[in-house]
Amino acid sequence: MPDVLPSPNYELWCYTPSFDGNIILAVIYCILLGGHLVILLRDVANFGIPLLIGGILEIIGYGCRIYSHYNLDNIVVYTIQLVLILVAPLLMAPTLYMFLGRLISKVYGEGLAIRPQNWLFTGFFICNIICFLIQCIGAGLLPQESLSNQVQRYSYIVFAGLLFQSVIYLLVVILALLLHFRMRKSVNTLGSRTHWQAYLISFYVITILLLVRTLLRVIEFAAQPSEYINTQEWILFVFDAGCILSVLALSFIWYNLKPRLEPVYIEDLEYPRRNIFQLK
Template sequence: MPEKVRDFYKYEPNIPAAVIFAVCFAVASGYHIWLMAKKRAWFLIPFIIGGIFEAIGYLGRVVSAKNQQSLGPYIIQTLFLLIAPALFAASIYMILGRIILLTDGERYAILRRTWLTKIFVFGDIACFLIQSLGGSIMASNTNDIKKTKRGQDIILVGLWVQIAIFGFFILVAALFQFRARTHFKTLDPAITWKKHLVVLYATSFLILIRSLFRVIEYIQGHNGYLLRHEVFLFLFDACLMLATMVCMAVVHPGDIAPMLKAKGNTGGGQFVEMHNGDESHGNAHAPRAYV
């Protein structure tokens, strides 16, 4: 005969708090969908899916809390809340490339803009898959200590990789800003690049802090202090991820596209960067297109 709680939670889940966050993430996701459609910022699709995953995760938590003998809702809330930030990160990585293009600052970046996006997005996909695998193993084997531990270890690998990638991403952004500091002074004041870079840093740090919290949580294990106290989940995961969505709504990266268009750097669904000089190839005015 199954146990009443089946050891899914080490506390009595707070249903009202889960309902509040489910509603908040659903509203935030709906607002972001409207902004994305209005500004045609399709690169934010992963970000919006991440918000929807958060809403589903907390809704699943409500259902799981009401029926703690059911494995399905528990797996849903575990997986969706675990992997949603990786989807946020995928869109955030793309913002830096657009800021570099907006400011004509690729020569100040330590990575080519096109490679920058590919490296970080592919790395993020790897984190997503690793954490999904570990979460599914852990959540579906709650009564098997060995398999649960294996799932936690896989999740930890994914989280450490995510932290390493985010750390490198922040370093790349900071070096770009430092190396281009003199160049920025020559830009037209109408090019409001700085606020987008500030939001990029803010959202990156929020996700980084959340990932560090999750690492500590899984290192402590199923009987650890963090997993035994639900308040930490709401403070260091739910609140930080909701703040990420709010930041991106207040200073929306979709505003970069009109500035690029005003500069004449967009066309046919691609960004086209004009180089006034290309000494290595001897072509003084050749346009270079980036997908």
């Protein structure tokens, strides 16, 4: 990748990235990720690893934006921040699927969720990888083209990846809602003690935050570079960084949900009495 612009008249940035604003965001990310890292090391909560990885990419991305404040013509740094901030939430998304699986296991809701669950969550992971590749290819090639038709083509590639990502989030919410309705009809005492409804509500909030952020980027890449959404940095700060930081903050409560370790006898309205033992 060249370090110089494709042509003298080609501009990477539609504005000068804020030095102070990006530093503040990077510091907040570091604080929240520090908290996640401490809990991960203490509780060995593997489902939080994707959050940590995605957050690290966000920090690197905003670090590149800080550097770009004084280096607006550096195409390599511009591309790094564009790609990392774009795909970081995709790397956080597996935490959603892993947490939902842990919640289903904790309340013994395997018989109430869509089956087979392994195939379902594997499908989400595969779709996530496809979205990741599409967005990386489109965003990685976007800054290297000076011709307007080529730029528009790569923008549409990213647009398609983001739209696909939005559909995945909607499907995850539908899956959780289906589980929610079925659980309300078949509640056992163990499920009541785990406050499963509160965890599901937090799951909805976090998924919707990711969806809002993704829809913002859909609008951004569908718009022309000169349009308002692409010329105002505060929109990125509020609807991208704000949503992702809220996800990192809210997800702390998920660590309170421990994996089930002991065999328990349960009864519900649809399934006979049985012994279940599952480590995670």
